[in-house]
Amino acid sequence: MATTANTPEATDPPTGAGAPTSSRRAVPGPEKLTHDYDGELVVFIIGMRIRRWWRFDQWIPVFAAMPRMLAELSADPDSGMRGYRLVFDLRGPWLVQYWDSLEKIYSYAAAPESEHRPAWTAFNKRARSAPNAVGVWHETFPVAGAESMYVGTPPLGLAKAVGTRPVGPRSVRARDRQARRDR
Numbered sequence: 001m002a003t004t005a006n007t008p009e010a011t012d013p014p015t016g017a018g019a020p021t022s023s024r025r026a027v028p029g030p031e032k033l034t035h036d037y038d039g040e041l042v043v044f045i046i047g048m049r050i051r052r053w054w055r056f057d058q059w060i061p062v063f064a065a066m067p068r069m070l071a072e073l074s075a076d077p078d079s080g081m082r083g084y085r086l087v088f089d090l091r092g093p094w095l096v097q098y099w100d101s102l103e104k105i106y107s108y109a110a111a112p113e114s115e116h117r118p119a120w121t122a123f124n125k126r127a128r129s130a131p132n133a134v135g136v137w138h139e140t141f142p143v144a145g146a147e148s149m150y151v152g153t154p155p156l157g158l159a160k161a162v163g164t165r166p167v168g169p170r171s172v173r174a175r176d177r178q179a180r181r182d183r
Contacts, residue, residue, distance in 0.1 A: 030152030037082075037162035040101050041146055046138040047087075047094025058126050058133035063093065065119035070095075072115045073108065080104025083161025092134075098161040102142055 073081040080100040
């Protein structure tokens, strides 16, 4: 009896003598994940630019201040910082941070008891004594909606900061995931 492409026999791998050793059965693909967060979101990017590498006295204190601030923020679940990713490039390090709100960022920056205040004061003092040795910068982006997909990779970025959930049948396409969050 001849088989056609629509019958199970035609799609089953051959068996017995002379059959290939690898199976042709479908292997499940890597898990597809998206971030699991629907609240207010602010992406805050902050970094330093080293302009005079030989001025260690100017840029090392700036570099050393950030780990103290990150430790302080990470230890306080009410700080509003959900997570961050550290990036190094040739001109200096920078971070992408994920926050609950603009207000949480502003509150932390203005709090007299936070690590930020003495670091900012010290930076300004050093900047007056050696202009252009090191600079700091930041960009703040309140996000109206976010969409993400992680396939075959551990969560990073937003998903690492807030957690993940599997991509379901109603969120296979980016447009569908974004529409779900826009409601």
